[in-house]
Amino acid sequence: MTQPLLIEIGVEELPAIPLLKIVSTIEKSWQTLLETYQLSCDFRFLYTPRRLVLQHPAIATKQADSTVEFFGPPLVAALKEGEPTKAALGFARKCGVPFEALGRGEKNGKEVLYYQKSQQGKATEQLLQEMLEQWIRGMAFGKMMRWGSRSDEFIRPIRWLQVRLGERVLPVSLFGVLAGSTTQLHRMVGYDAVAVPTIEQYEGILAEGAVMLDPKSREAKIVAEFDQLEEEHSLFIERDMALLREVVAITENPKALLGYFDPAFLELPPEVIITSMKEHQRYFPVFREGRITNQFVVVSNAYTEDYSRVVAGNERVLKPRLADGLFFYENDLRNGLSTKGLEKVQFIDGLGTLADKITREKRIAMRLLGLYMQQVEAETGRENAQLEQLMDRAVELAKADLMSEMVYEFTELQGLMGYYYAKALGEDPLVYEAIREQYMPVGEGAELPTSIFSAIVAMASKLDTLLGLFSVGKIPTGSKDPFALRRAVNGIIRIVTTHDLVFDIDTMILLLKEPYEAFDTTQLSDFIMERIYKSFDANASVTSAVLASGERDINAIAKKVLALNTIVSSESFKEQFATFKRVANISKDLDLQASLPIDTTRFEREEEVTLYDAYEKVIHQQFDNYTQNLEALFGLKRELDRYFDEVMVNVEDEAIKINRLHTIGSIYQSFREIADIKEITL
Numbered sequence: 001m002t003q004p005l006l007i008e009i010g011v012e013e014l015p016a017i018p019l020l021k022i023v024s025t026i027e028k029s030w031q032t033l034l035e036t037y038q039l040s041c042d043f044r045f046l047y048t049p050r051r052l053v054l055q056h057p058a059i060a061t062k063q064a065d066s067t068v069e070f071f072g073p074p075l076v077a078a079l080k081e082g083e084p085t086k087a088a089l090g091f092a093r094k095c096g097v098p099f100e101a102l103g104r105g106e107k108n109g110k111e112v113l114y115y116q117k118s119q120q121g122k123a124t125e126q127l128l129q130e131m132l133e134q135w136i137r138g139m140a141f142g143k144m145m146r147w148g149s150r151s152d153e154f155i156r157p158i159r160w161l162q163v164r165l166g167e168r169v170l171p172v173s174l175f176g177v178l179a180g181s182t183t184q185l186h187r188m189v190g191y192d193a194v195a196v197p198t199i200e201q202y203e204g205i206l207a208e209g210a211v212m213l214d215p216k217s218r219e220a221k222i223v224a225e226f227d228q229l230e231e232e233h234s235l236f237i238e239r240d241m242a243l244l245r246e247v248v249a250i251t252e253n254p255k256a257l258l259g260y261f262d263p264a265f266l267e268l269p270p271e272v273i274i275t276s277m278k279e280h281q282r283y284f285p286v287f288r289e290g291r292i293t294n295q296f297v298v299v300s301n302a303y304t305e306d307y308s309r310v311v312a313g314n315e316r317v318l319k320p321r322l323a324d325g326l327f328f329y330e331n332d333l334r335n336g337l338s339t340k341g342l343e344k345v346q347f348i349d350g351l352g353t354l355a356d357k358i359t360r361e362k363r364i365a366m367r368l369l370g371l372y373m374q375q376v377e378a379e380t381g382r383e384n385a386q387l388e389q390l391m392d393r394a395v396e397l398a399k400a401d402l403m404s405e406m407v408y409e410f411t412e413l414q415g416l417m418g419y420y421y422a423k424a425l426g427e428d429p430l431v432y433e434a435i436r437e438q439y440m441p442v443g444e445g446a447e448l449p450t451s452i453f454s455a456i457v458a459m460a461s462k463l464d465t466l467l468g469l470f471s472v473g474k475i476p477t478g479s480k481d482p483f484a485l486r487r488a489v490n491g492i493i494r495i496v497t498t499h500d501l502v503f504d505i506d507t508m509i510l511l512l513k514e515p516y517e518a519f520d521t522t523q524l525s526d527f528i529m530e531r532i533y534k535s536f537d538a539n540a541s542v543t544s545a546v547l548a549s550g551e552r553d554i555n556a557i558a559k560k561v562l563a564l565n566t567i568v569s570s571e572s573f574k575e576q577f578a579t580f581k582r583v584a585n586i587s588k589d590l591d592l593q594a595s596l597p598i599d600t601t602r603f604e605r606e607e608e609v610t611l612y613d614a615y616e617k618v619i620h621q622q623f624d625n626y627t628q629n630l631e632a633l634f635g636l637k638r639e640l641d642r643y644f645d646e647v648m649v650n651v652e653d654e655a656i657k658i659n660r661l662h663t664i665g666s667i668y669q670s671f672r673e674i675a676d677i678k679e680i681t682l
Contacts, residue, residue: 063121072113185209
């Protein structure tokens with residue numbers, strides 16, 4: 001027999017961010033509890049800022065009866081001279097029966113004492129108190145609250161509770177609140193509890209009381225109203241999905257409204273306006289023809305027939321925020337960009353101040369500029385001496401905006417404000433673009449520096465952090481990476497491969513390690529190699545094969561992985577690969593680091609000559625890329641197959657045997673210059 005089950009936990013306003021972080025876990029944990037208590041059924045988990053709700057259309061009113069099996073000690077340990085041992089009697093007590101009632105069974109190939117009994121399923125209403133307490137305890141919101149005289153805690157005080165199975169209110173309580181048959185409507189509809197006669201009427205009563213229970217419905221309503229505003233006013237509303245989810249979580253009766261602010265504030269950089277709106281007010285910025293306008297969209301939770309006062313109130317609240325921003329902006333421009341004060345700001349314990357970091361970054365940037373000077377000159381059209389001056393200036397000013405009033409207020413705008421200030425103050429475009437792009441990429445798939453000049457500034461910052469932290473022993477362990485060093489390496493990999501820069505890991509570490517305390521550079525090298533292994537969207541064995549070749553240049557590794565993966569992914573490759581696995585197997589006992597001379601005068605068969613000639617043609621050919629090189633090597637399949645069919649490698653004549661091994665080994669060596677093919681698995 002089944003009945004509908006409604007659980008509503010009424011709370012004071014839930015904070016959106018902690019709720020959204022665990023919302024999927026909350027649902028999964030209830031599903032796990034239903035399975036554990038043998039009550040699995042369909043259900044919906046819904047929420048508003050004032051309630052957590054579980055709706056079950058049909059849940060079993062009791063658990064199914066079950067059979068429980070007990071396996072005891074082996075008979076050799078259970079009986080001694082025909083009498084039960086202590087172990088046997090203890091097992092009988094555990095089963096709740098006399099020893100004589102025990103049977104015999106088999107477990108792990110041994111005959112053991114055995115008992116089986118039927119167990120009646122418990123009624124669902126007897127289980128719900130325990131299940132709800134476990135569910136609530138499992139909600140890891142982070143910071144919790146205590147209220148009243150209670151010692152237990154939850155994210156917010158619980159104010160009402162409904163636990164209804166069919167037409168009955170079950171005697172369940174949470175945090176001292178006993179379940180009843182009432183709910184609360186939108187605060188602007190009323191503060192009094194409202195009776196819910198039946199489960200079927202629950203959602204309708206909420207809807208009449210201006211509460212949209214389903215978060216998906218609230219989101220759909222907001223998006224539809226965005227679409228309507230865009231059409232009516234010929235504008236574009238930025239759909240920040242994280243902000244949208246937050247707004248959904250803090251509203252019960254959402255209404256999208258268009259507001260305005262003084263166009264004088266458009267003098268501010270767009271990012272300042274957007275940050276003020278999003279971070280402080282949860283407003284959505286508005287654009288027209290790609291430019292920000294003096295409008296915003298607020299999603300109101302009010303319940304009223306006249307929203308003009310709501311709009312006016314939000315316009316009034318935004319004005320001082322933007323006024324503060326304009327004050328900071330103008331003040332910072334008057335003060336100019338300066339690193340004065342950074343010598344008092346600690347970077348990381350053991351690595352000095354931010355001023356010290358700038359000094360180290362300059363040294364790295366200049367070394368990198370020297371390595372990539374030819375590419376930078378070609379890209380910028382600037383000369384060596386000028387580029388050195390501009391690089392020094394770019395790194396000098398990169399962290400200067402950390403002393404600005406704007407970044408003090410909006411820390412997420414660091415780098416970006418430096419860009420705006422440097423641009424307004426007449427710095428060279430290379431300098432202010434490098435300042436803007438110094439932290440790129442900020443995450444997986446994020447925007448990269450647009451020029452090699454900017455890329456050098458970005459890499460200098462990341463490399464200093466990597467070298468510095470490894471030198472003072474702050475090395476990531478397990479999943480812990482408080483200084484985001486893995487992200488720094490991922491950023492370097494993407495920058496190097498995108499801008500086609502030579503970056504030999506070991507050479508670079510040796511070149512740059514001088515200003516730091518002595519440390520095990522192998523650890524850093526291995527750390528970078530680990531990130532490389534996980535960086536490419538390729539068959540993992542392909543990456544392993546390339547790394548096994550001994551290649552240490554990040555850019556070359558990326559190109560080799562791409563070339564080999566393209567070939568390995570082809571439909572025909574699997575059929576061909578057995579031939580090349582054989583090449584690797586035959587060569588396994590050779591010293592592949594040594595020269596493998598081939599004496600053509602010892603060739604006895606035509607197939608030896610044919611293979612050698614084809615191989616010679618490949619190794620003396622000039623290739624534009626690794627793909628062409630690999631295709632040529634894999635193109636030796638026909639000659640290799642004929643060779644293996646007609647030529648015995650392990651012959652008695654030692655000189656001929658070695659010559660033949662060297663022929664196959666040389667082909668393997670040529671592959672190993674790109675990738676060790678024996679590592680490939682299909």
